Amino acid sequence: MTDHKKYSVVIAGGGSTFTPGFVLDLIKSQDKFPLSELKFYDNDAERQEKIAKAVEIIIKERAPQIKFSYTTDPKTAFTGVDFVMGSIRVGKYEMRNMDEKIPLKYGVMGQETTGPGGMAYGLRSIPAIIEIIDWMEEYSPNAWMINYSNTIAIVAEACRRLRPNARVINICDMPIDDMDRMAHICGLDSWHDIDFNYYGLNHFGWWKEVRNKKTGEDLMPKLKEYVKEHGYYVGGDYDKDTEASWIQTFKKVAEEYAIEPETLPNNYMQYYYFPKWEVENADPNHTRTDEILEHRQKIVFGECKRIVDAGTAEKNIWDIAGLHSEYIVDICHAIAFNTHEKFLANCTNNGAISNMDPDSVVEVPALFGADGIQPMATGEAGRFQRGLMMEQQTCEKLVVDAYVEHSYNKMLQALTLSKTVPDASIAKKILDEMMVVNKPYWPELK
Template structure:
């Protein structure tokens, strides 16, 4: 930290999520004195960076705090002397996400941003870029913490922990906070009284135990969630009700993304209907983004507009800002984060990424020991972890064979024949953003 205060760099600063992050920093300014916020983007994002950056400046001016907002397309210039670096990017922009969703659906399998074939290709495009960013951080601000919001956060964190020299890396997701808030509302208790013992992987995290004032209420919560009127989900996932007998048999809190694995057929039917209508989640988000940026252009807008919550990223600000503040202030509070396992979950390599509760200290998050996952869920976690590891290797090496293997072992892809067909079509569609797979042909 400089004598003038903290310097934070946000890569992907032209994101529609940035106003929420800025709002979070403004709210916490007394405990988190950020003097410089650098918003970084690439040439293709120049217009959005200018629009979001000017809104950020108006928000800071209205708040009356001495936080300087800098806009740049020069990443290395921004990184010098940074204390924290956040990453929130989409390689290929939303048009690439539309392909990630529509191409698998054309082959009759789930198309989704972070799961299955779509998640694989978002990872293949994203991991090499983030490794380059980590390399710059190691050179220009080696003491900085890299806080990654970029999806698929589990696979990305896995790759960075394995292949980057920079190890001060934490993956952040809004799902655990969203889940805690939903369960607190369901129980009608204040959020601070509720604790959920989360463990698993990103977008595959389980609530093993739920506590209110240190009294376990897991069974009560499972019963409430078994009722059709109490479905907890996200804006991007259909709230298809769970079978009550299944939830009670499992006895563990599921996250909304588990529907892709335990309700694959029902989710696929919903997605195919949207596919036919041209209303896949990616297409909906693209329209939402256009509307948001029209709002952001308004020179009279000086706050985060409430419409941003429709975008699906609600609570990212709280997740990211809480983490940064807890590291800076050595709060030693508990947060659910994507970190290096280091023995927290038995049966997963120490160097792999897991999503677990951590005690957040000035030296970073320390994962809380979980031990063995229940046998009922351990198999799926291990299968997805193998997928993430093989996919990460494919992203780094550009190996067609590893990419095919990753595609085939993912439980949302039903056969090696389908895997190969989808892989070949998606490689061609995303060729511009996958140079590692085509360099050998040059």
């Protein structure tokens, strides 16, 4: 490392249950992405403090050279920073619970980032992300925002339209999880050992090519042979801590692959290929939100309390690095040190997928450097994939239309067009109920 600069980072969403693990990975990566200061920002002071008090101990023990603070004041948070990490959940888990359960009441899949739930979440997220961008531009105009707050596709479309010149990069780590599984299926160490060609929308894409990064070997034949039987499920030690719902998701990829065997699908395609199956196999009274509240949230806040009570963070539960936080650190390193490494970004198409509209927001490989991202050409989308993408991206654009125009009709059109919703009458029932619970967060739709 030739540059001796150290960076100031603010995590917008300091109360997230993912924050402690991210901080541990930042600390472990000081040779790669050195920090002078780390700040948390959240509008929920009580929730943030539970996380921050534990993180304060972690930093004091492991990286005392990093100045640490947390605040609910935007000016304090966003002044003098080089990077903003967007990790917010507007409405917290109470609203995610509604995103999942309201559609299921009407026989429609309930999922936080896809279908009606994803649209509801996206509409809530737009004003909050725009507000954070504006704070960053006011207080630290040279900073970069790395946003991984959902619903990414809708947020990215809103950024494209409402803040086209903002220094914001919208990313998602889900394809990295799939690629890490591909690497282990092929006997490689991690996703870092894979080169790839991928295209689609967020939580809605396909791999056209997967190769061994070192040797150039085409890994697609081996992967296809494996995936048609097992999906992306690896098993053994790799999956010993994988939750049952995720094991089912990774195994379901085998059926997704059978529909279009020229490519390999993102695991989220199950929600679009098999929405009826999703409903039939869901418990409308106990969804993914309930699982998280019963397990991850209790574990994270319990561990934070344990650390604070003990006054030490030795042998904490986050000492094993996670793909999510590793990926974000890698991206920050690429921007800070202008490495032009290849990662996935959600960005304006402008020819990256040659047969999609230029103003489509797509998820494609891009080179990351000090000047931001340079999307790479991925060629044509297949006829089947393009048809699905055109439908889904139109839903996403209609949600942003609804936000900009305060239009009930545009939001109704978005839900009606979704492949997950059977007809307009069901779309209207879902929307009318969602409008009531989202009143504190959505613009008034007329």
